[in-house]
Amino acid sequence: QASHPKSVDITAQQMIFKAELDKVETVWDRHAAMQPQCGFGETGLCCRVCWKGPCRIDPLGNGPKVGICGATADVIVARNLLRSFCVGASAHTEHARHIAHTLYELSQNNAPAYSIKDEAKLIDVAKRLKISTEDKEILDIAKEVAEVSMADFGKHHGEFAWLNAVLNPLRKEKLASLGILPHNLDSVVVNGLSRTHVGSESDPMNLLLAAARLAAADVSVMAMGTELSDVLFGTPMPSLTTANLSVLKKDAVNIALHGHNPLLCEIVCDVAATMQEEAKKLGAKEGINIVGVCCTGNEMMMRHGVPLAANYLSQELTMITGAVEAMVVDTQCIMPAVVETASHYHTQVISTMDDNKIFGATHVSFHPESAVEGAKQIVRLALEAYKRRNPDKVDIPNHVQQAMGGFSYEAITAVLKKLDNENPIKPLIDQIAGGNIQGVVLFGGCSNTKVVHDFNYVTMSRELIKRNVLVLATGCAAGALAKSGMQTSQATLDYAGDGLKAVLAALGDAAGTAGPLPPVLNMGSCVDNTRAVRLANDIAMTLGVDLDMLPVCVSAPELMSEKAQIIGTWAAVIGLPVHIGVVPHVTGSSLVTKFLTQDMEEVLGGKFIVELDPIEAANKLYGEIQKRRQKLGI
Ligand code: BF8
Ligand code: SF4
Structure with missing residues (x-):
């Protein structure tokens, strides 16, 4: 029982074995008991929207071609997808609302346990929300930041402050030209849900555009969640810890x-x-x-x-x-x-x-x-x-793994500033242009019983790092890569290609770490994906291009949650190729599948790449990076 095929985390393997001995059921047992899983659900072709249903369309063409109301496979799949995205965006919205509300209560002296841990960040956030900070007390600034943030939830006219803070002007223009620039957070979700009511929208393309608009709102609310958390609890800086x-x-x-x-x-x-x-x-x-x-x-x-x-x-x-x-x-x-x-x-x-x-x-x-x-x-x-x-x-595994976390946007730019104080993004761009860094892949998303636990993260990141691709990580992806030793200096020495190794050594020197920086920079939780967006926007704006030109990709090789689904969607909507390693519940509609994996790229620059094999997936992302390098002429 030295290894267990369900996970590559050796401490998890040990505990799966103990669970069997203790006769305790785990998620893997329940997964096995659930086989075979329903083909209608898997393809997105089950509709339970009204009580005439449930209706299902056989993906193999047998039986009815439409639901009882006449909904086609395309409509059913697009509608189910939009509903899922609404739930994902709602989860992010409630998270951010809670934090904005607490910041407000703090400004009113009603939340004694909390304080402003990072005043500089508060001022930076205020500036990005176009709130003047001159001659104002810190708590008054906090109050205004909280009020402007909370107003974004239900705003019906005026500027969507967090959208402006997170999208670059080129992307905003693009979304506006397509008519999918959201005006607030809450009503975009309500609108999305209302469109899926029985007998409402039955144009699958228009449902997909609603999903894209919702995704742009979602990235904005996630930025709010992260940035206000930094204000309240401090902006992360690199530190060593342990994982598993x-x-x-x-x-x-x-x-x-x-x-x-x-x-x-x-x-x-x-x-x-x-x-x-x-x-x-x-x-x-x-x-x-x-x-x-x-x-x-x-x-x-x-x-x-x-x-x-x-x-x-x-x-x-x-x-x-x-x-x-x-x-x-x-x-x-x-x-x-x-x-x-x-x-x-x-x-x-x-x-x-x-x-x-x-x-x-x-x-x-x-x-x-x-x-x-x-x-x-x-x-x-x-x-x-x-x-x-x-x-x-009691039986606790004994394989302590070191991991370095704390790579916020501010932490990364602080290191880069040591190389070029005036223009910190320049050294990064130089390394990308020169080829020492071929590109960047941001790993995010969950773990899923359909994939050997943590396996895709470990396999893909090693494959990419070897080819001088810098890896960023958030959420359960960050957890997997922390537990597997990929957030250590040693991982750079063991796995990085020569170019990347040299860059990470120079950055490690600048940061004053004992060795090179890790090849996987841990940017935090799932909401913290927007830290990476800020960094990417800095690169893009310095080059005078939009994100659809950058050699930057996203990968969620073990995703499952509705939150992760909408994160992947906004990443594609802002112009990035997004790999997923689990088949999404859309294959019952050729229209939806083709839009997400092909047509979307022509309109928005980003798209989904579905690939279950991690090595092949790394190859495909590397290919996307090379395509974009060519477009940039580097
Ligand atoms: O927000 S990665 S399983 S824990 S949904 Fe959940 Fe997925 Fe993990 Fe965090 Ni994100
Ligand atoms: Fe069936 Fe239409 Fe009702 Fe869906 S909305 S359950 S397809 S009748």
């Missing part, structure tokens, strides 16, 4: 923080630091050990160097170690199954958001106004659970 299930400690009260919203985890970290003695009194010699799961993990790793235990597919495995006292969750990507897994051990699952309860979990209602009390209650529940821990069930 080995970060759990036998002699500590282990608290796993899981979900997405930094509002909760930041305060739990602060409060836990003040309660170390209580844990030690219970016999936990190492006190309280906070670890991260999924994007909450990425947020904490980026800002505070908190160790990352797991990404999406290994979330249950944290508890299989038998050493997790509390699995504290906020929202998104939390498998309902965590409660069942926890029931086999002493783990307390604690939900924290009133609009995101988990059946069977203990609920601690968490609000910014009373954040410290809520966090204390959470830590106390973990301390209580520690008393119930069964040492016979």
Whole structure:
């Protein structure tokens, strides 16, 4: 049982094996039980929009060609897709709204647990939102930034401030010329949903254009989420930490923080630091050990160097170690199954958001106004659970992996400034033009039982790095590449091509790190994808071109969530080739499939590339990079 075909994370392999011994079901068992999966759903051809249905169109041409209302395969597929995107955009919207609202409450002195951790960032954000900062108190600036942000949600006239901050002028013009420039966040989602009501829009192309407009709104709201989080919690800077299930400690009260919203985890970290003695009194010699799961993990790793235990597919495995006292969750990507897994051990699952309860979990209602009390209650529940821990069930893997996180836009430009203070983007452009860096691939997205856990990330990134492609990563992709050792200096020495190796060594010297920078720069959680957009826009604007000219691609080789689906879509809408390693639920419509993988490129410059084989996928992305280098004449 030295290796397990379900994951390439060796600590996960070990815990999958333990789950079998402990007779605990995992996501892989449920995946197996679900086979074969429904072909109508897989091809996007199942419609449940109204109660005359469900209707399904046989992709092989047998049986009805249209639904009971007459909806064609193209309409059904496009409508399902738009609905999914609306959910993904809604998740990002609620995330950002929560943070903007807290910033506002802070400016009114109603959120005592929070403060402005990065004033320079607040001023930078204000400028980009065209808010004057002269002679204003910092809290007044915070109030205006929060108000302008919150106004973006429902704005019906005037400027869409965050859209202006995130899209470059050329791209804005392009989207405007196609009539797909969104005017706000909330009503674009509502509009998208309304168009999918029975008997509403039945022009599949127009549904796809609505999806593109929604995607442009989504990238704007994600930028808001990231940038305001930096204001409240600090802008990430590079730091060394550890990743994979080995970060759990036998002699500590282990608290796993899981979900997405930094509002909760930041305060739990602060409060836990003040309660170390209580844990030690219970016999936990190492006190309280906070670890991260999924994007909450990425947020904490980026800002505070908190160790990352797991990404999406290994979330249950944290508890299989038998050493997790509390699995504290906020929202998104939390498998309902965590409660069942926890029931086999002493783990307390604690939900924290009133609009995101988990059946069977203990609920601690968490609000910014009373954040410290809520966090204390959470830590106390973990301390209580520690008393119930069964040492016979504890088995923590011992393969600690180092990882460097913290590569925000600001962190990267700070390093580049050491090379050229006046024009920091120039050294990067020079290296791209000279060929030491052939191009950039941003890895994002989830893990998915349809792919061997983390395998595509590791395989593709090594293949690209070897060919001097710089890799950026966010979300569960960043988690996979942290756990697999790709965010270390050693990975540069082991895998990078000579050109890239030289650049990363020079950057490492400039940054003052012990060795070269890692070949995979961890940019944070999923919402943080917009950090990469800002960097790409800087390059494009310096060159006087739009993003559709840059040798920059996106890859989501293990994606699954609706959030990841819309992120991929906005990446294509802003002009980038987007690889996905899982077949999307659209193949039942040749029109939709052709638009996403071909026609879209002519109109917007970006498109989807579906390729399940990771080596072949790396080849294809490298090919796209070369095509774009040729267009640029480099
Ligand atoms: O936002 S990558 S599984 S954890 S959806 Fe979820 Fe996908 Fe992970 Fe973060 Ni993003
Ligand atoms: Fe069937 Fe049309 Fe109703 Fe969909 S909307 S379930 S295709 S009748």
